[in-house]
Every structure is written in C-alpha cells, then in structure tokens.
Amino acid sequence: MEWAGPGPFALAAALDALTALLIGQWLLDRGRLGWRLAALAGLLFLLLLPVNGAGMAGIEITAVIPALPAILSTHFGFTWLAGIVVMACLISVALRQQPDARLSGMALLALAYLRACTGHVADAGMLSLAALVHTLHLLAAGAWAGSVLVFVARYGFGQRTFDAHAARRLSQIAAWALLLIALSGAANVWRMLNMAGPMVSGFWQQPWGLILKVKLLFVGIAVFLGASNRWSVLPALDLQQSGARQRFLALLWLEALAFVGVFVCAALLGATSPPMAM
Numbered sequence: 001m002e003w004a005g006p007g008p009f010a011l012a013a014a015l016d017a018l019t020a021l022l023i024g025q026w027l028l029d030r031g032r033l034g035w036r037l038a039a040l041a042g043l044l045f046l047l048l049l050p051v052n053g054a055g056m057a058g059i060e061i062t063a064v065i066p067a068l069p070a071i072l073s074t075h076f077g078f079t080w081l082a083g084i085v086v087m088a089c090l091i092s093v094a095l096r097q098q099p100d101a102r103l104s105g106m107a108l109l110a111l112a113y114l115r116a117c118t119g120h121v122a123d124a125g126m127l128s129l130a131a132l133v134h135t136l137h138l139l140a141a142g143a144w145a146g147s148v149l150v151f152v153a154r155y156g157f158g159q160r161t162f163d164a165h166a167a168r169r170l171s172q173i174a175a176w177a178l179l180l181i182a183l184s185g186a187a188n189v190w191r192m193l194n195m196a197g198p199m200v201s202g203f204w205q206q207p208w209g210l211i212l213k214v215k216l217l218f219v220g221i222a223v224f225l226g227a228s229n230r231w232s233v234l235p236a237l238d239l240q241q242s243g244a245r246q247r248f249l250a251l252l253w254l255e256a257l258a259f260v261g262v263f264v265c266a267a268l269l270g271a272t273s274p275p276m277a278m
Contacts, residue, residue, distance in 0.1 A: 008055045013267035015044045016138075017149070019115065020263075022090075023108055023139065024146025027173050028166060031101025035094040041111075042087040048118070049080050075122060083114045112138040119270050124191075133187045140180035141266075144222075145259040147173045152256045155249060162245045164237050171230045178223065192274055208274040215265035222258040225251050 018041040026033055053071040054064040064071075071077050090107040093100055116134040117126050124130035147170050155162050189212070193203060203209045229251045236244035 008052045009267045009271040011044060011047055011051050012270050013263045015041065015048070016115070016142075016266060017145075017260075017263050018044060019108075019111060019138075020142035020146035020259075021149055022146065023112075023142035024148070024150040026101075026104060026108060027143055027147055028150055028169065031104055032099045033090070033094040033104050035091060038087075038091045038094040042091050045080075045083055045087050048083075049077070052076060052118075076118060079114055079117050079122075079126075083111070086110045086114060109135075109139065112142065120274055121188075130188075130191055133184050133191075136180060137184035137188060140177045140184060141262070144174045144177035144181065144226075145262065147177075148226075148252060148255050148259060152249070152252055156253060156256075162249075164245075167237060167248060168234065171226075171234055174226050175230065178226070181219075206274075208269060208272050211265055211268045211272060215262055215269065218258045218261035218265060222255050222262070225255040225258065229255075 018037065022033060022037055022041060025037065049068065049071065050061060050064045053067060053076075054061045056071065056074075056076065059067065072081065086107055090104065090111065093104045093107060113131070113135045116131055116138055119134070121128075121130045121134045151166065151170050154160050155166075192208075204213060229248055233244055233248045233251065237248060
C-alpha cells in the first residue's frame with residue numbers, strides 16, 4: 001500500500017508536534033515539563049495502537065479490538081508497549097514538584113527513539129545505526145521546532161513581557177539543532193537513496209521523494225527566517241531598537257507556520273511507502 005490512510009497520518013503529525021513542544025519546553029525551561037502537555041502526548045500515544053493497528057490490518061477502527069492481541073505481538077505492538085512505559089515515566093516526572101532534568105531528558109530521549117523505531121527505519125532494526133541517526137534527527141528537529149513553538153505560544157500573544165534572554169537562548173538552540181538536522185537528515189536521505197537502488201534516478205519523482213522535496217522547502221523557509229532573526233533582528237534587540245521585538249516575533253510566527261508544514265510532510269512521509277529496489 002502506498003498510503004496508510006488519514007488516521008495514522010493525522011495522529012503522527014499531532015504526536016510529533018507535541019513531542020517537539022515537550023523537547024522545546026525542556027530546553028527553554030532547563031528541564032521543566034508541563035504535566036498537561038505530557039498527559040496530552042501520552043493520550044495520543046495510547047491512540048497509536050488502535051489507529052495504526054486498524055491501518056495495518058486493513059479494517060475499520062470500530063473492528064480493531066478483536067485484532068489487538070495479534071497487533072501487540074508485532075514489532076509495532078512491542079514498541080507501543082515500551083512507549084506506554086516511557087510515557088508513564090514522562091508524566092510522573094512532569095508531575096513532580098521539583099523537576100529532574102536528567103530523568104525527564106532520558107524519558108524524552110527514549111520517546112524519540114521509540115518514535116523513530118515505529119517508522120520506516122524499523123526495517124533496519126531497532127539497534128541499527130539508522131535507528132540511532134533517525135533518533136538524533138527527531139531530537140534535533142524537536143529542539144528547533146519545539147523551541148520556536150513554545151516561544152511563540154508564550155510571547156506571541158502579548159500576554160507575557162518579552163524576554164530578550166530567552167530569545168537569545170532560542171537562537172542558540174536553533175543554530176546547534178540545525179547543524180544536527182543537516183547531518184542526520186543527509187544520512188537519512190543517503191540511506192533511502194541506497195535502498196532505492198536501480199530506482200534512484202526516479203527517486204525524486206516518486207510520491208515519497210516529492211513529499212521530501214516539499215518538506216525540504218519548508219525547512220529552507222524556516223532556515224531563512226531563523227537566520228534573518230539571528231543575524232538581523234537579534235543585534236537590534238541588543239541595542240534595544242524600537243520595533244525589534246515586534247520584528248522578531250513576526251518572523252518567529254512565520255517560522256512556526258513553516259514548521260507546521262514540516263510536521264505535515266513528516267507525517268506524510270511516515271504514511272507513504274518509500275521507493276525500494278526491486
């Protein structure tokens with residue numbers, strides 16, 4: 001099947017966005033996590049089993065309950081069970097009065113790893129280099145996109161006083177994340193090109209390749225907007241120039257919209273069969 005259906009696609013996009021928000025919050029707040037955000041991510045992760053299970057079995061969601069034992073015996077089922085344990089740990093850490101940055105960071109790392117292992121990279125094995133590279137890719141993407149989304153949610157509606165120190169921290173996170181995204185993303189594409197084999201000449205014309213091109217376009221837009229903020233607006237913020245904060249937030253809003261497109265494309269890639277050598 002080329003397309004796994006709208007259910008797994010929509011759920012994957014929402015879960016990836018929430019995971020990014022959790023990573024961004026962890027970075028900007030130095031280890032603190034909101035329990036409501038963690039609980040919502042946990043709820044969506046629970047829904048992965050019936051929604052993806054129905055897609056895998058080719059049945060309606062209402063008929064998935066009798067098939068759950070068989071689904072749980074698959075690689076996806078084992079990964080889902082491990083993910084439930086991770087989500088429970090994440091929520092329990094978020095509920096603590098005193099945040100533990102190490103525990104919450106380990107839980108987010110485990111969540112990103114399990115999300116990587118539920119995608120196409122699972123074909124290479126859970127302990128493969130491909131799985132580790134894709135985990136790094138998800139963490140870096142979450143760091144950049146999540147930090148942007150969290151910052152916009154806090155300061156983009158005028159309900160909080162603009163924090164210039166947080167803006168500089170956001171810029172630093174984005175710069176390091178972009179480097180990791182570029183390296184891990186290039187490794188992922190190289191692996192897919194090798195998998196395509198003789199089809200490599202038509203790789204970018206296949207549905208998976210076309211979606212990847214759109215995703216890269218959104219990433220390019222986000223890079224341009226982020227670079228404009230870092231090299232043009234941040235110096236103006238340091239000089240406390242009039243209108244600098246408004247320009248910073250305006251570019252950040254556009255960057256957040258670009259990341260929405262990235263999440264949609266990433267979910268589409270996960271729901272579409274990549275080109276494979278025959």
